[in-house]
Amino acid sequence: MVAVLVQLKLHLLRNSLKRSVWRTVGLILGMAYALFIVVLVLAGMTALRWTSTELTADVTVLAFSALTLGWLLFSLLVFGVDETVDPAKFALLPVRSRQLQPGLFVSGLIGSPGVATVLVGFGLVIAWARSVPLVVAAVIAFPIGVATCFLLSRAGTSAFASFLASRRFRDLAFIVLALFGVVMGIGGNLIGGLAGRDPSQMRGVLASAATLAGWSPFGWAWSVPAAVSRGEWLGAGLRLLLAVALAVALWWVWGFYLAQRLTSPIESGGGAGKVRSGGFVDRLYPATPAGGVAVRTLHYWRRDPRYFAGVAGLSIAPIIILISTMVNPYPGSTVVAALAPILLALLLGMSVAQDLSYDGTAVWQHIVSGVRGADDRAGRVMSTLTVFGPLLVLLVLVTMILTGEWRLLPMVAGVAFGVALIGLGVGSFVGSLWQWPAPPPGANPFQKGSSGGLPSFLSFSASSIGTFVLAIPLAALAAGSFWVSWLGWLALPVGIGLGYVVLRIGIAQGGKLLDRRWPEVMAAVSEKAA
Known part of the structure; x- marks a missing residue:
């Protein structure tokens, strides 16, 4: 045997x-x-x-x-x-x-x-x-x-x-x-x-x-x-x-x-049950194709353990940096702690990049209903911003309160929000390039076969590296603000402006790519895991 x-x-x-x-x-x-x-x-x-x-x-x-x-x-x-x-x-x-x-x-x-x-x-x-x-x-x-x-x-x-x-x-x-x-x-x-x-x-x-x-x-x-x-x-x-x-x-x-x-084999609990009304969530976005995608994905953020894992995974690193530098201080530790929110913003693009894979075979609804790729990209960005936007604002305020480095607030806010928008733009484009079979909705995101293999690795690498490269001007402003203080104030409008431009380009180009690749996307997310 x-x-x-x-x-x-x-x-x-x-x-x-x-x-x-x-x-x-x-x-x-x-x-x-x-x-x-x-x-x-x-x-x-x-x-x-x-x-x-x-x-x-x-x-x-x-x-x-x-x-x-x-x-x-x-x-x-x-x-x-x-x-x-x-x-x-x-x-x-x-x-x-x-x-x-x-x-x-x-x-x-x-x-x-x-x-x-x-x-x-x-x-x-x-x-x-x-x-x-x-x-x-x-x-x-x-x-x-x-x-x-x-x-x-x-x-x-x-x-x-x-x-x-x-x-x-x-x-x-x-x-x-x-x-x-x-x-x-x-x-x-x-x-x-x-x-x-x-x-x-x-x-x-x-x-x-x-x-x-x-x-x-x-x-x-x-x-x-x-x-x-x-x-x-x-x-x-x-x-x-x-x-x-x-x-x-x-x-x-x-x-x-x-x-x-x-x-007596154990059957995993299915998703069957009574249909709940969306309430406030359904009224949160406009009645447009992009708004419909945003409503659906935001319901995932509320109920799907895979998305809970994403929130936890992206939040761990900045929290560790913030707490560890405060309990084990060293020269300049408060400055390092104040910059912790930027790490969350840097990783944010991966959330949108993997979102399409989490849909699984439900992608066919987009294909048969004729949803434009740009609307798909925009809707996912809207729901992600709804979740992580308040979290990023809260993290910036908490770091300022704990560190007392209020002089860094304009720079940290500008770089964090700018990098977040840049990451969402890069993730919107990268998410159109690579998809992989993910666990079904409600399933354990860490189960065997859930890692996505090489496509997941390429998606994460491209999102992170692309965001970092496009955010170099913001990094230069942030570094210069330690010697020329008014550069920190300049980081706020430059960050939001640059991030908005990258976001619009990422949604538009990623949408065009999706319009050409829907059959390949369907095949990629439908492959059964071992």
Whole structure:
């Protein structure tokens, strides 16, 4: 059964790649990125061999405990790492869960996350290759730790499958992910500041954190070599016993819920339900084709988890910069914090660039109704401005209040609003060039096959680079305002004027391109994900 499921997984992956050259290229790029990360981690683990055993113990325990916790968190919040071999598909076959489990376990590790975890986990052996007892301890702990990562993921998602499939949880998950990103960014900044000011205190914090992580379920397996290095044989044996018991318990939990899923497959909640009246939203825009597109997409912004994720993703970076510079001040930190809203504006074009892909097969309504490409582009810009315009204004005001850099208000506002308009113009044109199959409305935007592969990468790169290049005059005014103050006031009209011109050109040219490419757009967004 193990060989059958592994072959099935490989066949499914191969067939999915045959359907799209872009997906193949995207997979290659993803594997190259994963390989780069793995090489960096293994290089770091190798470098630890020339440090003290105390530092090696603390770093390995913390790093691998975080890896294990990451598998659980991202599996719960992102709902599944890889369901290519979906257990529910075996519900009509005469097989039991205990027959499927070994094959699902091995096939689940086939893929970039699984292979990368195995290779990174082997870094524990590299780091502790100092003596026979340490090597033996690492060799024993390494497979148990990797198995714990995967089993935590599967047991967690299986146990909470019904709850995870609800829209309420998906909405909550995006908020939690955004907060997690903010906390991680701020935490990294604080740790870096502490290390620079007082390395000895930083070392104590690291040791205390490693001790706590080593006695947590996430670090039981990974801390066995660390305990051996300190001569704590009883502690090492106890951790090993706990790690094995945890793996066995997770295997049993996964098997229990897998058996339930084979007899009662969980169906994800659909979008059926009563039709709600739009109310204020329907009256917000003029009764024109562009206004109709704006109303429809704004409803997506209100109800679709994919758009919630977009708001959270674009807002994380400026919030991290603002908070981290305020809690860990340094010379000029208030100026850096005051410029944080510009980062949100710089990324805004990607929202419009990917909007057409989120429509999926619903694009056919534009095609058959004869909606002009320019109206499509303008409507999406209107709804995006309705969401992010007030957010950008609020962020500018909050940064001024927190930093007290009111002298920078005209410059920051001019550059932020100008860059936002430029980004929307660039995104309107770029979004007409590349599209990709996205998860359906209401689905998890992080599920497998949702990344868009190479078209998504090209769209993001072109939007970001194009916005940055066209905003160079504004950047020059902003830099010059630190020496000639009146240039900051000039940035406001120049930013809005330049942004308006780029926006009009982007909508017009992107619309013309769409009018010629509607069939290709339909084909691109209709391709089924693996």
